[in-house]
Amino acid sequence: MTEILRPQTADDTRDLLAWAVSEQKPLEIVGNGTKRGFGHPVAASHSLDLSGLSGIVEYEPAELVLTARAATPISEIEALLRQSNQQLAFEPPDLGPLYGAQAERATLGGIVAGNLSGPRRVQTGAARDHTLGVQVATGRGELIKAGGRVVKNVSGYDLTKLMCGSWGTLGVLTQISIKVLPAPEKTRTVLIAGQDAADACLAMTAALSSPHEVSAAAFLPAPIAARSRVSYVAGAGASVTAIRIEGPPVSVSVRNTALRDLLSAFGDIEELHGHNSGALWQEVRDATPFSSGDSVLWRLSVAPASGGAVLDALGDLGIEGYLDWGGGLIWASSGEDNEHAHQVRTLSESAGGHATLVRAPEVLKSAIGVFHPQPATRDGLSQRIKDGFDPNGILNPGRMVQGA
Amino acid sequence: MPCRPTAPCLWPSLLPENTDQVADVVRLCHANQVKVVPARLRHRPVRGAPCRWKTASFVGLGKFNRILDIDYANRCVTVQPGVTNLAISQAVSAAGFYYAPDPSSQIACSIGGNVAENSGGVHCLKYGVTTNNLLGLEIVLMNGDVVRLGGKHMDSDGYDLLGILTGSEGLLGVITEVTVRILPKPATVGAQLLGFGDLQSAGDCVARIIAAGIIPAGLEMMDKPAVHATEDYCKAGYPLDVEALLICELDGPSAEVDELSDRVEEIARDCGATTIRRATSEDERQRFWLGRKSAFPAVGKISPDYYCIDGTIPRGRLSEVLTRMGELSKQHGLGVVNVFHAGDGNLHPLIMYDAGKPGDLETTEALAADILRLCVEVGGVLSGEHGIGVEKRDLMGVMFTEDDMKQQQRIKCAFDPDGLLNPGKVFPLLHRCAELGHMHVHHGKVPFPDLPRF
Numbered sequence: 001m002t003e004i005l006r007p008q009t010a011d012d013t014r015d016l017l018a019w020a021v022s023e024q025k026p027l028e029i030v031g032n033g034t035k036r037g038f039g040h041p042v043a044a045s046h047s048l049d050l051s052g053l054s055g056i057v058e059y060e061p062a063e064l065v066l067t068a069r070a071a072t073p074i075s076e077i078e079a080l081l082r083q084s085n086q087q088l089a090f091e092p093p094d095l096g097p098l099y100g101a102q103a104e105r106a107t108l109g110g111i112v113a114g115n116l117s118g119p120r121r122v123q124t125g126a127a128r129d130h131t132l133g134v135q136v137a138t139g140r141g142e143l144i145k146a147g148g149r150v151v152k153n154v155s156g157y158d159l160t161k162l163m164c165g166s167w168g169t170l171g172v173l174t175q176i177s178i179k180v181l182p183a184p185e186k187t188r189t190v191l192i193a194g195q196d197a198a199d200a201c202l203a204m205t206a207a208l209s210s211p212h213e214v215s216a217a218a219f220l221p222a223p224i225a226a227r228s229r230v231s232y233v234a235g236a237g238a239s240v241t242a243i244r245i246e247g248p249p250v251s252v253s254v255r256n257t258a259l260r261d262l263l264s265a266f267g268d269i270e271e272l273h274g275h276n277s278g279a280l281w282q283e284v285r286d287a288t289p290f291s292s293g294d295s296v297l298w299r300l301s302v303a304p305a306s307g308g309a310v311l312d313a314l315g316d317l318g319i320e321g322y323l324d325w326g327g328g329l330i331w332a333s334s335g336e337d338n339e340h341a342h343q344v345r346t347l348s349e350s351a352g353g354h355a356t357l358v359r360a361p362e363v364l365k366s367a368i369g370v371f372h373p374q375p376a377t378r379d380g381l382s383q384r385i386k387d388g389f390d391p392n393g394i395l396n397p398g399r400m401v402q403g404a
Numbered sequence: 405m406p407c408r409p410t411a412p413c414l415w416p417s418l419l420p421e422n423t424d425q426v427a428d429v430v431r432l433c434h435a436n437q438v439k440v441v442p443a444r445l446r447h448r449p450v451r452g453a454p455c456r457w458k459t460a461s462f463v464g465l466g467k468f469n470r471i472l473d474i475d476y477a478n479r480c481v482t483v484q485p486g487v488t489n490l491a492i493s494q495a496v497s498a499a500g501f502y503y504a505p506d507p508s509s510q511i512a513c514s515i516g517g518n519v520a521e522n523s524g525g526v527h528c529l530k531y532g533v534t535t536n537n538l539l540g541l542e543i544v545l546m547n548g549d550v551v552r553l554g555g556k557h558m559d560s561d562g563y564d565l566l567g568i569l570t571g572s573e574g575l576l577g578v579i580t581e582v583t584v585r586i587l588p589k590p591a592t593v594g595a596q597l598l599g600f601g602d603l604q605s606a607g608d609c610v611a612r613i614i615a616a617g618i619i620p621a622g623l624e625m626m627d628k629p630a631v632h633a634t635e636d637y638c639k640a641g642y643p644l645d646v647e648a649l650l651i652c653e654l655d656g657p658s659a660e661v662d663e664l665s666d667r668v669e670e671i672a673r674d675c676g677a678t679t680i681r682r683a684t685s686e687d688e689r690q691r692f693w694l695g696r697k698s699a700f701p702a703v704g705k706i707s708p709d710y711y712c713i714d715g716t717i718p719r720g721r722l723s724e725v726l727t728r729m730g731e732l733s734k735q736h737g738l739g740v741v742n743v744f745h746a747g748d749g750n751l752h753p754l755i756m757y758d759a760g761k762p763g764d765l766e767t768t769e770a771l772a773a774d775i776l777r778l779c780v781e782v783g784g785v786l787s788g789e790h791g792i793g794v795e796k797r798d799l800m801g802v803m804f805t806e807d808d809m810k811q812q813q814r815i816k817c818a819f820d821p822d823g824l825l826n827p828g829k830v831f832p833l834l835h836r837c838a839e840l841g842h843m844h845v846h847h848g849k850v851p852f853p854d855l856p857r858f
Contacts, residue, residue, distance in 0.1 A: 007853070015853035021843070022850035062611040063718050085617055121558060128564055129536045140843060141850075142807045150716040152533060152750045152788035154522045154571045155803055156830065157812045161535070161567025165560060182617035205477050211500070211591040213656065251660030258657075303556035305477035328558050353557035372561040377549040381818060382563045388814030391843050400562070 002028070002045065008052040010135055010143055010174035016048065017172065017394070018141030026397045029168035031071045031107035034096030035114060037359060039167055039370050039399040050109065053174055061086055065132060065149050066180050070109030070173040077108060087183040090130050091118025091281075097291045098359055109173045115165030118285035119216035119244070122208065122304075122325045128164035130179040136163060136171035139390025149177045162385070168396040170389040184215075184246030188256045189272040189280060192263055194238040197221070197315075197323070201308030203266040204326040207243045208304075210262055212255040216244040216281060217326040219308070221315075224289045224322045230280045232272060241266070242280060284324050287331045287358075295333045296360045298344050302353035304328035310351045317343055336361060341368045348372070371400055417462035423542060423550055423580040426463065430578060431548030433461055439824050440546070442578045460827075463578060465516065471495055472581065478556045480539050482583045485516025489523075492584065501586040504531035507789070508697055516579045522571030524789040526622040526653075526696075529747035531587070533789065535570040540583035543569060543576075546820040556583065568815060573791045574826045576819040590655035593621070594665055595689040598672045599646035599679030603627065606648035607722040609675040610746045613652070614719070616671060618664055622653035623747030624696050627726065630703075630741045630754075631695075637702035640695030641688075643679040650746065651692050699743045700754065707739070707756030711768045714790035715779035719749045725782060729753060729775055736771040738764075750788035751779065777802050792830045800832055809833075814840050 005027075007013040020027050028042040031050050050071045058067040061084040068077060074092050081087050092111040097103050110116075112134070117126040124130075133147030136159075146159035163173060192203055200219035207214045218241070225233050225240040233240050243263065245255045260269050272280060283289065290297050298321075302310055307327025314321055314332050317340060321332030334340045341357070341364060348355035354372035357365055374382065389395075420426045433440050439460040468484035471491070475481070476499055481492055489510040492503040506525035507513055513523070519541065524533040531537070540554035553566045560566055569576055600606040606625060613620065626634070626642075626649045635642045642649055652668055654661045669680050683689035695702075703710045717725050726742060733740040739756045755771055757764040776786050776796065780803045786796050800809060809831060816823065817837035 012853055019850045019852050022846050022848070024845075024847075060718070060720065062615040063720055064614060065718075084615075115559065115564070117559075125532060125536050126559060128567060129532065138811060140811075142811070144805070144808045144811050146808070146812075148716075148783075148785045150718060150784055150788075151748045152524050152528065152716045152745070153785045154573075154789055154791050155786040156792065156800065156809070157815045158522070158535070158567055158571050159812065159815070161564045161570075162815075164567070165562075165564050170563075182614075182619060185617070209476065209479065209500075209588050211588045211657075213590075247656070248660055248663060250663050251657055254657045254659045301557045301559045301561070303478045304558075305475075325558060351557075352555045354561035356561070374562050375551075377545070377551050378553075378562070378565070380549075381545070381551065381565065384818035385563060385568075385815065387841070388818055389811070391841065392845070 002047050004047045004049050006049045006052050010137065013137045013172055013174050014141060014143040017137050017139060020046065020394045021139065021141050021392050024392065026394050029172055029396050031110045032073065032105045034101040034105050035099065035110055037099035038095065038114065040365055040402050041362060042396050042399050044397060048172065056080060057175065064180050065177055067149065067175065067177040068108050069175050071107045073104065074106050074108060074111060075104040081180055085183050086180045088130065088178065089120055089124040089181040090127050091120045091285055092116060092127065093118050093285045095286060098287060098297065108176055108178065112164055112176055113166065113168050113173060119218060119281050119324055122217060122328065123215045128161050131160055131164055131176060132179055133177040134160050134163050134173055135175040136173055138171045139392060139395045151179060167399050169386060169400050170395065172395065186249045186252040187244065187246045187274050187277045188252055189277040190243045190256065190259050190263060191270040191272060192241040192267045193236045193270065194267055195241050197308035197311040199266060200241040201305060201327045203241050203263055204243065205305055206262060207259060208326045212245060212259050213247065214243055215246045218242045218284045219323040221322060223320065227289045228280065228283055230272065230276045232270060232276060233280055244277065244281060289322065290331060290333050294359065296336055296364065297358045298332045298334060298355050299358045300330040300332065300348045300353060300355045302328060302330065302348055302351035306351035310347050313347050319344065336364055338364065338367050345372065366402060369402065417464055419464040419467055421467045423544065426544045426578055426580055427548045427550055429463055430544050430546060434546055434548060434824060437822060437824065439827050441826055442574060468580065475556065480556050480583050480585050482581060483515055485579045485582055486514050489513050489515055489518055496586050500589050502589050503584055504537055504587055505534050515582050515584065519570055519579055519582055520572065520574045521789060521791045524750065526624055526745060529623060530619050530621045535567060537585050538566060538570055539585050541566055541569055541579060542581035544578040544580055546825050554583065573793060573829055575816055575829060592658040592661050593653060593655045593689065594661040595651060595653045595683045595692045596665060596668060597642065597679060597681040597692055598650040598652060598677050599643045600648045600676065601646065601678050603648045603726050604723040605675045606650055609650060609672050609677065611720055612671045612675065613668055616667060618667060620652050620747060621655040622651065624651045625649065625744040625746035626696065626699065627742040629739065630699055630743050633702040633706050633741060634695040634699050637705055638694050638698045640691050642695055646679060651696055696743065703741050703754045703756065708758040708760065711755040711757060711772060713753045713755065713772050713775055714787050715776050715784055716750045716788035717779050717782050717784035719746065721782040722746065725778060728778055732771060732774050736767050738767060738771055749784065773799060794829055797830055798832045810835060810840055817841065
């Protein structure tokens with residue numbers, strides 16, 4: 001039976017880690033637990049439940065920065081930001097429902113620890129680009145800070161970046177300062193119906209290479225589009241390529257016209273207004289087409305222009321998926337056999353990227369690994385960095401690399 | 405920096421031509437425990453600091469100056485580290501693209517140096533600094549391992565080593581290849597000059613522009629001495645009757661630039677602006693920038709020497725910081741000219757001094773340290789884009805605790821445990837990696853924290 005420890009402050013957290021080091025008790029680090037299924041299962045006698053470390057500490061709209069304790073729900077942060085017409089521009093996804101967890105429970109700490117970003121990644125950058133500073137309890141039982149509350153900062157190594165995407169294996173985030181940006185006044189999504197993946201990639205590339213400030217570009221093959229809650233998309237009866245623009249109304253209207261002209265060569269054009277646009281991009285962001293059921297789910301990060309070819313190759317193997325980030329991100333659902341899994345990894349490598357096994361039975365995770373295997377030189381480097389933060393291996397043991 | 409007496413370097417300076425050669429050189433140095441200082445030099449080392457070590461080898465990267473790949477479909481460019489920042493934008497300009505971070509030294513500064521210092525520029529409020537525009541790196545570790553990080557895809561697999569390398573001031577590895585993302589050029593660019601009778605109003609105007617949901621492509625501020633110095637130097641057409649001058653640049657479709665320019669002017673009027681002028685031609689816009697970009701040489705003309713500081717503060721503390729900086733300047737008896745990336749809070753005060761006057765340099769360094777302590781005190785940082793280097797390393801303790809700094813040095817240990825690469829920079833007190841790695845474990849002696857248990 002796992003014992004649950006619930007620190008209420010950063011100091012508690014540090015003291016607990018010091019205790020865990022001295023007693024050699026490995027810990028599973030949990031916020032609201034929405035993404036416990038992301039990564040390998042953690043072998044730990046104790047669970048460090050950070051849900052007590054919640055609440056917004058400071059928010060200064062004119063400074064474009066918000067500081068919150070790590071387990072503050074993203075939904076709470078976004079509600080506060082809306083009051084000042086601001087937002088987390090990297091569009092943190094809500095992946096909890098993929099694992100059967102309740103929606104809107106994801107925490108800031110979990111999003112940063114996973115470096116998880118939504119469709120606007122292609123324009124504004126990832127969670128790691130918006131995380132300005134962190135307070136971290138390390139696996140040495142010390143409370144350290146890195147970064148700050150300002151955008152421009154080259155004072156010592158950027159440990160903040162290292163925390164993003166380390167899934168709680170280097171330190172326990174206790175407090176985070178994050179950059180916020182104005183929310184767009186108006187949004188439009190231009191749709192092209194009936195493209196194949198290769199053509200869709202060309203259309204998205206043309207849009208993203210134009211001066212029209214595209215903030216998202218996705219391609220949903222016909223069976224995926226049919227599952228959308230947005231009637232225009234579901235009722236298209238064909239694949240849908242979606243390109244989003246945002247900004248002041250006068251600017252959106254000019255760019256909308258220009259973009260429709262540019263894309264008319266690729267097929268029939270439709271457009272979505274604010275509400276439907278919001279609903280569509282939320283589905284794309286959260287991998288909603290795959291949220292029901294427990295099929296094996298992959299997330300491939302590849303060179304954007306090769307996204308269409310990879311999606312086609314996956315399709316040839318009977319693996320269904322869709323493109324975000326202008327082709328640079330592929331969500332795909334495969335069968336449970338190892339052979340498929342190896343093919344997905346190989347395909348992602350051939351497109352210059354990598355593939356993460358987001359959801360799978362444990363036997364498959366353990367056979368093939370959740371995160372893409374790294375070359376030996378990089379593996380060694382990562383291990384030495386880990387040893388510097390967590391020499392006794394008490395933090396989320398095995399979550400990223402089995403047995404580590 | 406003052407020149408230091410130089411001893412002869414016992415190891416030769418080398419000019420490798422490719423990554424394998426860099427790896428060979430570094431491996432050889434590693435085997436012989438010889439320190440390595442990579443530099444962009446083409447022929448022989450500059451005089452100065454690195455020869456403080458008895459055995460050090462320069463690894464000149466002057467031959468790493470080629471653009472390797474321009475990939476428009478993936479919107480990225482791969483170059484060798486010696487390629488200049490501006491050369492990347494020039495190479496892709498005809499196709500309608502550019503590389504966004506644009507430090508004022510972009511004609512001369514290399515992309516490898518930009519990565520090492522995580523450089524910004526005047527457009528980083530909207531488009532980010534180097535780390536936000538970097539997709540991939542090839543580095544040679546001190547043990548000779550060649551490691552490739554990132555590529556043309558967007559997210560890292562595993563730990564964000566690309567992120568930790570950026571801004572690491574050359575302490576972690578020798579960069580041999582860089583992939584950056586390029587952006588389509590904006591349809592139109594507009595600029596405005598906004599003059600104010602006092603610093604507070606200019607600071608308020610900056611805060612209100614941003615609070616209104618406008619993120620200008622560039623938002624620069626100059627104080628009165630900077631305005632006068634640059635106007636004398638290059639006749640940019642600046643108003644001389646202002647205490648603070650803002651340059652606000654907006655980009656996007658012309659309808660957007662026009663509308664946002666109107667909104668900015670309304671805010672400026674509300675804040676009591678005494679000058680509001682919109683560039684009516686590309687030529688005029690360039691002239692607005694000419695003054696700002698000539699600030700350093702302009703100050704060089706009115707003072708025998710100047711010393712440029714780099715720190716970042718929260719935008720809202722600007723007028724307070726400038727006022728207190730004025731007091732510090734009086735206290736130390738040296739004039740300070742201020743140019744400021746107001747949009748992102750990055751200050752570049754220029755202290756005017758005379759190196760020929762005994763004691764002036766020491767006073768300058770003391771004033772600079774006081775100004776940087778002030779930046780940290782108000783919630784800012786020691787460096788926005790120039791780095792810590794040797795100059796500011798003794799101030800690291802103002803911002804970081806001993807534990808913070810030790811954790812940072814453990815990064816160095818992971819990459820270069822013998823401390824052979826670019827020695828002596830960033831950290832005031834060096835610990836041996838063996839000592840940093842050591843951990844006292846007190847079995848059964850650390851109390852379990854007093855918490856409710858479940």
